[in-house]
Amino acid sequence: MIEKALSGDVRAMARLISEVENETARSEKxxxxxxxxxxxxxxxxxxxxxxxxxxxxxxxxxxxFRGQGKTVGIIxxxxxxxxxxxxxxxxxxxxQEHSGDPDVYIRSMGSRGSLGGLSKSTYEGALIxxxxxxxxxxxxxxxxxxxxxxVVKIADTVCLVxxxxxxxxxxxxxxxxxxxxxxxxxxxxxxxxxxxxAAEVQLMLKMFHDGTGWYQPVTLTSAETGSGLEELSDTxxxxxxxxxxxxxxxxxxxxRLQWEVEEIVRRRIAKATELAWDRRQEESVLExxxxxxxxxxxxxxxxxxxxxxxxxxxxxx
Amino acid sequence: MSDRKIxxxxxxxxxxxxxxxxxVIARALRDAGMEVIYTGLRQTVDQIVDTAIQExxxxxxxxxxxxAHHHYFKAIIEGLAEKDAxxxxxxxxxxxxxxxxxxxxxxxxxxxxxxxxxxxxxxTWLKEAVAKxxxxx
Numbered sequence: 001m002i003e004k005a006l007s008g009d010v011r012a013m014a015r016l017i018s019e020v021e022n023e024t025a026r027s028e029k030x031x032x033x034x035x036x037x038x039x040x041x042x043x044x045x046x047x048x049x050x051x052x053x054x055x056x057x058x059x060x061x062x063x064x065f066r067g068q069g070k071t072v073g074i075i076x077x078x079x080x081x082x083x084x085x086x087x088x089x090x091x092x093x094x095x096q097e098h099s100g101d102p103d104v105y106i107r108s109m110g111s112r113g114s115l116g117g118l119s120k121s122t123y124e125g126a127l128i129x130x131x132x133x134x135x136x137x138x139x140x141x142x143x144x145x146x147x148x149x150x151v152v153k154i155a156d157t158v159c160l161v162x163x164x165x166x167x168x169x170x171x172x173x174x175x176x177x178x179x180x181x182x183x184x185x186x187x188x189x190x191x192x193x194x195x196x197x198a199a200e201v202q203l204m205l206k207m208f209h210d211g212t213g214w215y216q217p218v219t220l221t222s223a224e225t226g227s228g229l230e231e232l233s234d235t236x237x238x239x240x241x242x243x244x245x246x247x248x249x250x251x252x253x254x255x256r257l258q259w260e261v262e263e264i265v266r267r268r269i270a271k272a273t274e275l276a277w278d279r280r281q282e283e284s285v286l287e288x289x290x291x292x293x294x295x296x297x298x299x300x301x302x303x304x305x306x307x308x309x310x311x312x313x314x315x316x317x
Numbered sequence: 318m319s320d321r322k323i324x325x326x327x328x329x330x331x332x333x334x335x336x337x338x339x340x341v342i343a344r345a346l347r348d349a350g351m352e353v354i355y356t357g358l359r360q361t362v363d364q365i366v367d368t369a370i371q372e373x374x375x376x377x378x379x380x381x382x383x384x385a386h387h388h389y390f391k392a393i394i395e396g397l398a399e400k401d402a403x404x405x406x407x408x409x410x411x412x413x414x415x416x417x418x419x420x421x422x423x424x425x426x427x428x429x430x431x432x433x434x435x436x437x438x439x440x441t442w443l444k445e446a447v448a449k450x451x452x453x454x
Contacts, residue, residue, distance in 0.1 A: 011402060014373035022321045085322070086347035092368070093357040099364045105371055110322070110352045 050143025116150030
């Protein structure tokens with residue numbers, strides 16, 4: 001299946017993503033095998049509040065990249081219900097005009113409990129698209145608030161989409177989401193107040209920029225009319241070249257690799273502890289705790305030790 | 318710890334513009350814990366088939382009020398077969414006369430739910446159908 005996907009078979013590629021998303025027994029093997037094929041695509045993150053027009057903007061971006069002859073993969077994340085675990089994934093409604101194009105692959109994902117704006121498997125999904133030969137991979141986050149910034153960990157270029165009417169300039173000075181943008185996009189520029197938002201963002205950038213490195217550009221767009229889209233794709237290309245020609249590109253890749261390893265470690269420990277804890281509970285440890293025959297710290301220590309024993313025995317490789 | 322969600326495309330083929338039924342069923346399947354890829358109105362057969370394959374879904378639910386149910390079911394089922402995706406379940410609802418149901422199921426439709434069907438009936442049926450399909454894999 002992996003070979004089929006790498007040679008461009010859409011069904012096989014879609015299946016690989018599902019395996020990884022469902023964390024099946026094969027998922028780790030899949031990621032290890034595709035790993036040598038990754039690293040060619042430019043990963044673009046598109047984030048912003050709900051209803052700011054991210055999907056429509058992505059739809060336009062697909063068209064401009066296709067115009068340049070590039071192949072495009074998209075992963076669009078929408079929130080999963082914290083109650084039922086279900087989700088309505090409706091980002092691709094805005095992109096359906098591209099569904100017949102064999103060089104465009106669109107995949108919707110539910111956030112499945114993750115709170116950073118992506119799902120746990122979004123990055124793996126992007127890597128699979130990269131390995132399967134997509135030149136551009138666009139990751140669209142769920143509609144975010146002020147602090148869902150996971151996209152910055154996985155994207156080469158982060159586009160933050162703002163719209164008129166979002167508040168005064170103090171909103172722009174706040175920490176969190178405003179800090180992760182490589183480029184600002186003021187969408188719905190045909191509406192009143194777009195110029196004002198753009199001016200405020202620009203002023204803030206000027207005030208706080210240290211004068212070195214990348215200067216975040218602000219682009220006014222209208223996903224509805226398509227205005228500003230050419231400028232946006234030029235800006236994205238300029239950022240890609242900046243990453244290639246400065247130390248920043250290498251720095252980011254190394255940071256991403258570090259995060260990736262940490263993430264794998266965290267997941268394995270979580271899995272192992274979960275199993276170890278389940279086993280402990282079968283041994284009526286809760287009953288013992290209830291009767292104060294032991295304490296939670298001692299139990300936690302025991303769980304960790306048996307979890308690490310399991311990791312050592314290599315059950316999770 | 319594998320949590321294999323049921324994924325479904327809900328689509329409305331053709332030109333009629335009434336999508337309330339499709340939205341009701343999408344929401345009901347969401348509340349039953351499924352991931353519903355909602356593609357909106359006026360989808361072509363090719364769009365529906367391509368979407369189902371790209372999204373690696375277990376099933377396609379289509380809503381048809383126009384009377385063209387024979388045409389769309391046939392085209393979608395054939396389209397899936399052509400792309401080596403016969404295993405994807407196709408079911409539907411809308412205004413479909415009872416008398417037409419046998420010929421649709423013969424064609425390969427998994428189930429047809431008429432107006433007034435409780436949404437839970439549909440979700441329960443789909444869960445069972447997907448479980449059976451996965452067993453066969």
